[in-house]
Amino acid sequence: MLGRRLEIICAGFGGQGVMLMGQLLAYAGMRCGLQVTWMPSYGPEQRGGTANCTVVISEGDIASPIVARPHVAVVMNPPSFEKFEPRVMPHGVLLVNSSMVGDLSERTDIDVFYIPAVEVAGSLGDEHTANMVMAGALLSATGALPLEAVVEEMGHNISGSKTHLIEPNRRALRAGYGLIPADTRHPLYFKVAAS
Amino acid sequence: MIAKPLHERVLMKGNEALAEAALKAGCRAFFGYPITPASEIATYMARRMPQEGGVFLQPESEIAAVSMAFGAAGTGTRAMTATSSPGISLMSECISYLAGAEVPCVLVNVMRVGPGLGGIQPSQADYLQATRGLGHGDFHVIVLAPATLQEMVDFTFDAFELSERYRNPVLILADGVLGQMMEPVVFHRQIDPAELSEPEWATTGATGRRKRVIFSLYLDPERLEVHNRHLQCKYESIRAREPRFKTYDLEGARMLVVAYGTSARVAYHAIELAEREHVPVGLFRPQTLYPFPYAALRSVIQEHAIEHVLTVELSAGQLVEDVRLALEGRCPVSVFGRTGGEVPAPLEVLEAIAERMEEVRGGLVY
Known part of the structure; x- marks a missing residue:
């Protein structure tokens, strides 16, 4: 049996860090003892073009890494909103980077969170960490993985000349997590031992 | 970029997992020309192969890449080349030579969509080419089809072993999804190429022994039919023993x-x-x-x-x-x-x- 699983699509402009956001979730999921897959859209993508990745986190083996209708979508820019807002599964979660996406979702069958990710990241000192603000909000709104597991994972995945970026990214992640009101926070989706 | 640890779950891209597996299987010669969605194999080898003391070379074309792999494999070295669909078409002449000369070599096709230059998205449309028509003449290569990244790793080890057991090229037939996606894998083994015995046909310099010649040209029909019969016997035993x-x-x-x-x-x-x-x-x-x-x-x-x-x-x-x-x-x-x-x-x-x-x-x- 395939077991309980969570399917997430992260989408945005190339350069907004959506691939990295997805990879971070995959790494952290693996370290929590779960099965994970990460599948990028690949093509003639470049900075400014659109990019997305699909992350599946599961208690059991993952058969298909290909997902048409995700449980969760993070949209960082208008084209991604247009493409993925209609695809989120009923009862799913949509996280919108409201700093760049002006549209409001008309769907009533999903939970939508509007996150001013660029402003929040900017107020912390680096707009480039907007992706981590969104990732933090995702953890809080979906319970996909324990916040501390992802905070910890960041230390494993940023290395060499980039270690100075670990702390700003961690701050952004925590700030994003805190943006979701405590009463709408989702309990942990999987039974995992927090690292 | 450093060697991946043994016995530990590591999250990797399919192409990179395959490349690391080849290194751990003792591959010490890789030749490849970049092409989406297979390029990461060459990129990974470019960084990692020198650390293992092997040869990485990006030649001018896929024809050169497979020909270099033929030459390296002829010395008994575990050699590999990797590409995506249009690249395999270019390689087909030399793949036939490898089969004719009975040189073990591992080939990788991370399939993209055709025909022609087609596109760069995933495909499985090279099935018939891989199983029936990988080049001219009466020959077959063993074709392994992984479905998980763990199989990308395990089948790479198997590919080298099968290719040596049967003195035949082995093709790992993956696709753009398997090449590009990430999934945890475990490397269970590591082979030291120094501990592999030198095959009795390897051309390693004839000093002090009779010369060995690797060839696929037989101008005498009688001898060539004997050679073809021998190849067919080999394929029969592959068909009997190796289906999975x-x-x-x-x-x-x-x-x-x-x-x-x-x-x-x-x-x-x-x-x-x-x-x-x-x-x-x-x-x-x-x-x-x-x-x-x-x-x-x-x-x-x-x-x-x-x-x-x-x-x-x-x-x-x-x-x-x-x-x-x-x-x-x-x-x-x-x-x-x-x-x-x-x-x-x-x-x-x-x-x-x-x-x-x-x-x-x-x-x-x-």
Whole structure:
């Protein structure tokens, strides 16, 4: 049996860090003892073009890494909103980077969170960490993985000349997590031992 | 970039996992020309191969790449080249030479969509090329079809061993999804190439011994027929010993899906969804495409009284040819194929399964 699983699509402009956001979730999921897959859209993508990745986190083996209708979508820019807002599964979660996406979702069958990710990241000192603000909000709104597991994972995945970026990214992640009101926070989706 | 640890789950891209596996299997010569979606294999080798003391070279074309691999493999070194579909077409002349000269070599095709330059999205449309027409002449290569990144790793080890056991090229047939996606893998083994014994045919310098010559040219028809017969005997023993497959959810199945690689993953998800709707369907997944597990598929059909077989493939209907050969008309067979680089999601495959199942239940298929 395939077991309980969570399917997430992260989408945005190339350069907004959506691939990295997805990879971070995959790494952290693996370290929590779960099965994970990460599948990028690949093509003639470049900075400014659109990019997305699909992350599946599961208690059991993952058969298909290909997902048409995700449980969760993070949209960082208008084209991604247009493409993925209609695809989120009923009862799913949509996280919108409201700093760049002006549209409001008309769907009533999903939970939508509007996150001013660029402003929040900017107020912390680096707009480039907007992706981590969104990732933090995702953890809080979906319970996909324990916040501390992802905070910890960041230390494993940023290395060499980039270690100075670990702390700003961690701050952004925590700030994003805190943006979701405590009463709408989702309990942990999987039974995992927090690292 | 450093060597990946043994016995530990590591999250890697398929292409990189395959490259690391090749290094751990003792590959010390890699030649490759970059092409999406296979390029990361060459990129990874460019960084890691020098650390292992081997040779990485990016030549001017795929023809040169495979020819260099031929030369390196001729010294008994574990050698590999990797590309994507159009690159394999370019390599085909030399692949035939490798087969004719009986030089073990590992080839990788991370398939993209064709024909022609086609596109860069995933595909399985090189099935017939890989299993029947990889070059001129009467020959076959062993074709391994991984469906998970762990199999990308394990089959790479197997590929080197099979290629040496049979003195025959082995092709790992992956696709753009398997090359590009990430999934945890474990490296269970590491082979020190210094501990591999030198094959008795390897051209390593004839000082102090009789010379050895590697060739595929026989101008004497009598000798060439003997050579061809020898090759055919070898293929027969490969067909007898090496077919591999996996089955899933056969219990109570009335319908069977046959799929390999990425298609098998999507199909398996669809089958799990189908079970929730009480649609009795199982999955047969060939892991070797040459030799195709004909006998195994036939006995699954008979044992479970399967009433319909559906192939799910990223091609217009290629795998289905082997399925038909296996079944010899015992059971109706149909195809669900996507082309153009489109990869179906599980729900789409589920619809195709449900549609066929309705026909089976309604007796329409007969």
